[in-house]
Amino acid sequence: MPEGPSLLLLKEEAAAFAGKTIIQADGLAKIDMARLTGQRIVALRTWGKHFLIQLPHLTVRIHLLMFGSYRINERKESNPSLHLQFDDGELNFYTSSVRIIEGVLDEQYDWxxxxxxxxxxxxxxxxxxxxxxxxxxxxxxxxxxxxxxxxxxxxxxxxxxxxxxxxxxxxxxxxxxxxxxxxxxxxxxxxxxxxxxxxxxxxxxxxxxxxxxxxxxxxxxxxxxxxxxxxxxxxxxxxxxxxxxxxxxxxxxxxxxxxxxxxxxxxxxx
Structure with a gap:
């Protein structure tokens, strides 16, 4: 299971997507992908083992579980739990828990x-x-x-x-x-x-x-x-x-x- 430091490295590697707009969202995760399409990434944050993609009115919480992984601007042969497409790149998360967090993020986490x-x-x-x-x-x-x-x-x-x-x-x-x-x-x-x-x-x-x-x-x-x-x-x-x-x-x-x-x-x- 990736630990907190590994999630910080993921945030650093994905930093270029902050401020970018999601033009397509799909994957195996059981969330409403339509809510993500067309949304701009306000910030990328982490809390412990959670990778947080903050959008204007909601946050996508990703937990890589025991065997999760991610790919930036490339894909694995298996289907991702979440695929986010941008004009100039993509984010892919595999074997991961993906959830939507409603409301103000600072009210959800004890930083x-x-x-x-x-x-x-x-x-x-x-x-x-x-x-x-x-x-x-x-x-x-x-x-x-x-x-x-x-x-x-x-x-x-x-x-x-x-x-x-x-x-x-x-x-x-x-x-x-x-x-x-x-x-x-x-x-x-x-x-x-x-x-x-x-x-x-x-x-x-x-x-x-x-x-x-x-x-x-x-x-x-x-x-x-x-x-x-x-x-x-x-x-x-x-x-x-x-x-x-x-x-x-x-x-x-x-x-x-x-x-x-x-x-x-x-x-x-x-």
């Missing part, structure tokens, strides 16, 4: 929840997290009302970067750890965008789809975790699990901490 937006509000994100103390952090990062634009790659990489186990509960995190989680959700998203622009994103993956922890040199654990049931890749040694005392404990919360296993009454390491 402060978008981790890549200039309006991003980290304090609001922390407040939303504290209101859900039982939520697992692997689910929290994928909650688009809190971290709009964060997807599974960013989730895995952020949790590895801040040494946080995906099955930790939000309410068990210290204020410092909660702040770190929120900060890195945004910082890694911009790293993702920068690496994606230079076609070297996968080279920088430290956890996602990897087999071995680059810090501990042991095999990663992996599984579909949380209510979101999305793939997680994590290290049981250096990613601390908060909220379960049976897991590894750490002597401190610094980036250089070393794991200290629980000890039995006889002083033997368990």
């Amino acid at each position: 402060t929840a978008d981790v890549l937006s200039d309006l991003w509000n980290p304090a609001a994100a922390r407040k939303k997290l504290r209101a859900n103390p039982d939520m697992l952090v692997c689910d929290a990062l994928l909650d688009q009302t809190i971290f709009s634009g964060v997807g599974n790659i960013i989730k895995n990489e952020v949790l590895f970067r801040i040494r946080l186990h995906p099955l930790s509960t939000v309410g068990a995190l210290s204020d410092r750890k909660l702040r770190e989680l929120v900060e890195q959700a945004r910082e890694y998203s911009f790293d993702f965008l920068r690496w994606k622009r230079t076609f070297e994103l996968k080279k920088h993956w430290l956890a996602h789809t990897r087999q071995t922890c680059p810090r501990c040199h042991i095999r990663f654990s992996k599984g579909k975790l949380g209510k979101t049931n999305r793939r997680s890749f994590y290290c049981e040694r250096c990613q601390k699990r908060y909220g379960d005392q049976s897991e590894l404990d750490f002597s401190n919360d610094s980036g250089d901490r070393q794991p200290v296993r629980e000890r039995s009454r006889k002083g033997k390491t368990l």
Whole structure:
């Protein structure tokens, strides 16, 4: 599933169509295509994983889902979900969800929840997290009302970067750890965008789809975790699990901490 940074790149690539008039609209999507024909594109915007084509009286919302794609000024052999024709080009979206949004767009979206937006509000994100103390952090990062634009790659990489186990509960995190989680959700998203622009994103993956922890040199654990049931890749040694005392404990919360296993009454390491 394309994540927020990929949608920003799509907006940049399609920027030339802003201000242009749609001369033909068709495709497999079950929307009234006639409402789009003859309309001028007021703006191209994104909110998290949504690509928004703003017209004078409505907005076309496109979500690329798990396997969606797009083509600009070219076509695939398969039929598009949405084809927009202009005098000097075309936009095509495949295997995508296409919907019409009525009314004022700013009343439909909370721009402060978008981790890549200039309006991003980290304090609001922390407040939303504290209101859900039982939520697992692997689910929290994928909650688009809190971290709009964060997807599974960013989730895995952020949790590895801040040494946080995906099955930790939000309410068990210290204020410092909660702040770190929120900060890195945004910082890694911009790293993702920068690496994606230079076609070297996968080279920088430290956890996602990897087999071995680059810090501990042991095999990663992996599984579909949380209510979101999305793939997680994590290290049981250096990613601390908060909220379960049976897991590894750490002597401190610094980036250089070393794991200290629980000890039995006889002083033997368990």
